[in-house]
Amino acid sequence: xxxxxxxxxxxxxxxxxxxxxxxxxxxxxxxxxxxxxxxxxxxxxxxxxxxxxxxxxxxxxxxxxxxxxxxxxxxxxxxxxxxxxxxxxxxxxxxxxxxxxxxxxxxxxxxxxxxxxxxxxxxxxxxxxxxxxxxxxxxxxxxxxxxxxxxxxxxxxxxxxxxxxxxxxxxxxxxxxxxxxxxxxxxxxxxxxxxxxxxxxxxxxxxxxxxxxxxxxxxxxxxxxxxxxxxxxxxxxxxxxxxxxxxxxxxxxxxxxxx
Numbered sequence: 705x706x707x708x709x710x711x712x713x714x715x716x717x718x719x720x721x722x723x724x725x726x727x728x729x730x731x732x733x734x735x736x737x738x739x740x741x742x743x744x745x746x747x748x749x750x751x752x753x754x755x756x757x758x759x760x761x762x763x764x765x766x767x768x769x770x771x772x773x774x775x776x777x778x779x780x781x782x783x784x785x786x787x788x789x790x791x792x793x794x795x796x797x798x799x800x801x802x803x804x805x806x807x808x809x810x811x812x813x814x815x816x817x818x819x820x821x822x823x824x825x826x827x828x829x830x831x832x833x834x835x836x837x838x839x840x841x842x843x844x845x846x847x848x849x850x851x852x853x854x855x856x857x858x859x860x861x862x863x864x865x866x867x868x869x870x871x872x873x874x875x876x877x878x879x880x881x882x883x884x885x886x887x888x889x890x891x892x893x894x895x896x897x898x899x900x901x902x903x904x905x906x907x908x909x910x911x912x913x914x915x916x917x918x919x920x921x922x923x924x925x926x927x928x929x930x931x932x933x934x935x936x937x938x939x940x941x942x943x944x945x946x947x948x949x950x951x952x953x954x955x956x957x958x959x960x961x962x963x
Contacts (some may be wrong), residue, residue, distance in 0.1 A: 710735050711863045711894035712757060714802060717766030719749075719756050719918075725916045726752045729766070732896070734863070741926060743917035744882065744944040750898045751789060753915070754865050757896075758786060758925065768865070773898050782809065785856030785864045789898075790849045790871050801827060801843070801851045802836040808855035818858045818932045820922070828856040829884050845871035857888075865947050866897040878904050902926055 710733040719727040727749045734740050742750045754763045757768050759775050768775040771783065785808075799807075805823040818826075819857070827833045830850040840848055849872050856864060870878045882904055889895055889908065900908060906926070914922035 708736055710769075712896065713769040714753070714757055715767050715769075717756055717768065718764040719752055719761060720764045721752075721761065725918060727739060727756065728919070730915070730920055731759070731766075732913055732920075734896050736862070736892045736894050737889050738910045739889050739897065739905070741902055741905065741909050742896060742898045742915065743900075743912050743922075743927070747917075749918040750801070750916040751867050752918075754786075754867050754896065755896060758784070773946065777821060783862040785859045785861035785865075787848055787849075787853050787856045787866045787869045789867045790845055790852075796919040798839040798841055800837050800839055801832055801854075804840055804851050804856045805858050807856040809888060822942075823854075823858055826858040826962040827851070829880065830854045831880060844872075846874065846877075849873055850877060857884065860888075862893055864893055864895045864897075866895065868898050868900065882908065 712732065714732040716729045716731055718725065718729065719729060727853065730749065730753055732740075732742075732753060742753060744750050747776040752761065756763050757770075757775075759768070759779075773779070781944075802820070802823055805826050806818045806820065808823075809818045824833055824836060827836055830853055832847065832850050832854060835843070835847065840851055843851070849869070853866075853869055856866075860881050860886055870881065873881070885895060885905075895908075896903060899905060902912070909926045911924060912922065912926040913920055914927065
């Protein structure tokens with residue numbers, strides 16, 4: 705792990721949505737080649753922190769910097785890969801897995817679609833090459849999630865933000881995905897990943913940031929989960945729900961989310 709300028713730096717950010725304070729004075733930094741887990745119960749602010757770091761939702765105070773410059777329209781979005789929380793597959797104009805992944809580099813006036821070979825390689829990483837021409841609307845939730853991960857990986861990003869990326873994915877695919885993340889961080893990719901359970905990523909994690917009720921309560925070595933968190937019936941919840949995304953994201957479409 706290198707110790708140069710952070711790829712991502714969020715400094716003392718507050719987020720207020722619908723009159724509800726979601727984050728208070730939260731700071732986060734991720735160095736090149738570092739893998740940082742964002743931990744905490746549902747409603748603690750993990751996804752909100754990721755979205756605020758990308759300008760998807762606004763910050764009420766504080767500042768976010770990406771690649772050493774303030775978050776804004778000059779941000780190098782092509783250097784960022786983002787995998788949002790899994791949502792139901794949308795209906796509408798049908799798109800195949802290959803088309804979705806190729807669109808991972810597409811933005812009006814900026815980039816061309818990823819080459820077919822590059823997109824196929826990303827699908828292969830996620831075990832989806834044999835479904836390249838299948839419409840994503842026909843896929844299971846786990847298969848759709850793998851396509852979204854491939855769409856982020858096709859960018860070969862310098863910063864990878866993952867929001868519970870392994871939800872609904874089989875263990876074999878998780879292992880392959882973790883191996884891919886390992887290879888990327890060895891070449892300098894910075895990774896921040898929202899997790900409930902750290903087991904699959906434990907060998908890769910350099911640090912963990914734990915949030916509770918919108919505040920950072922731990923920033924250091926990944927903590928050992930309490931016994932009740934390992935029980936299948938345990939609910940990872942806090943008092944308030946995770947907020948809905950707001951409209952008006954600065955460069956939301958450039959990051960490639962379908963929401």
